[in-house]
Amino acid sequence: MNNKTAILTLILVSVAAVSTTSILASYKAQAAVTSSSTTTGTATGTKPNAEIKVGGGNATYPFMGYNPQTVQAKTGDTIVWNAVSPIAEPHTVSFVLDNKTMTAPDVPFAASTLPQLSALPPGSNGQPTVMPSHQGNGVIIVGANARANLPTIIDKTGSPRMINATTPYHMDGTEKYVNSGILVEKLQEQFFPGSSNSFAITFEKAGTYSYTCVFHPWMTGQVVVK
Numbered sequence: 044m045n046n047k048t049a050i051l052t053l054i055l056v057s058v059a060a061v062s063t064t065s066i067l068a069s070y071k072a073q074a075a076v077t078s079s080s081t082t083t084g085t086a087t088g089t090k091p092n093a094e095i096k097v098g099g100g101n102a103t104y105p106f107m108g109y110n111p112q113t114v115q116a117k118t119g120d121t122i123v124w125n126a127v128s129p130i131a132e133p134h135t136v137s138f139v140l141d142n143k144t145m146t147a148p149d150v151p152f153a154a155s156t157l158p159q160l161s162a163l164p165p166g167s168n169g170q171p172t173v174m175p176s177h178q179g180n181g182v183i184i185v186g187a188n189a190r191a192n193l194p195t196i197i198d199k200t201g202s203p204r205m206i207n208a209t210t211p212y213h214m215d216g217t218e219k220y221v222n223s224g225i226l227v228e229k230l231q232e233q234f235f236p237g238s239s240n241s242f243a244i245t246f247e248k249a250g251t252y253s254y255t256c257v258f259h260p261w262m263t264g265q266v267v268v269k
């Protein structure tokens with residue numbers, strides 16, 4: 044996904060969602076947060092107890108993988124994931140604790156009237172995917188899913204909210220969904236609006252926490268907290 048596609052699809056999301064301004068404001072705030080993040084460790088300076096490499100690959104672990112795949116931690120430990128892939132391949136660290144929160148990078152959205160959409164910048168080679176809705180008179184727009192592409196959690200009550208990828212998120216295991224948003228290597232961040240180079244979680248409760256990548260569902264990892 045290049046920059047233009049990312050911007051267009053983010054706009055598509057906002058058209059189909061509640062409010063254009065709120066989503067764009069959220070996206071801008073997220074972009075502002077991630078642009079000041081540090082390369083390794085966490086924005087708050089917390090020293091992580093373990094680091095997991097995302098992507099990259101070498102002779103001993105796969106290009107599309109997390110290394111190490113399983114990490115043992117103690118309650119209160121902070122784990123940081125750092126994207127190390129030298130190519131522009133986006134990954135996420137996504138904990139789907141409630142199966143109903145399973146998601147994908149691009150999903151359909153319904154609109155009751157056809158919105159006026161144009162590619163940005165003007166004249167660039169972009170077009171929204173719009174098709175008739177089988178459910179009614181409206182149309183379906185396929186756009187990038189902010190819940191997959193931006194750092195998001197869904198709490199135990201089902202309320203979603205955007206989070207800062209690099210400030211350690213304190214996870215107590217009651218969440219339905221905890222997602223890093225797009226993680227890419229530092230030099231690629233500019234091509235993925237709202238992306239980050241690292242993600243950090245402080246695990247507050249013992250348990251086995253499995254995660255995956257929304258772009259590559261065969262990528263899996265787990266943190267075992269004792």
Ligand SMILES: [Cu+2]
Nearest residue numbers: 134256258259
């Ligand atoms: Cu991936």
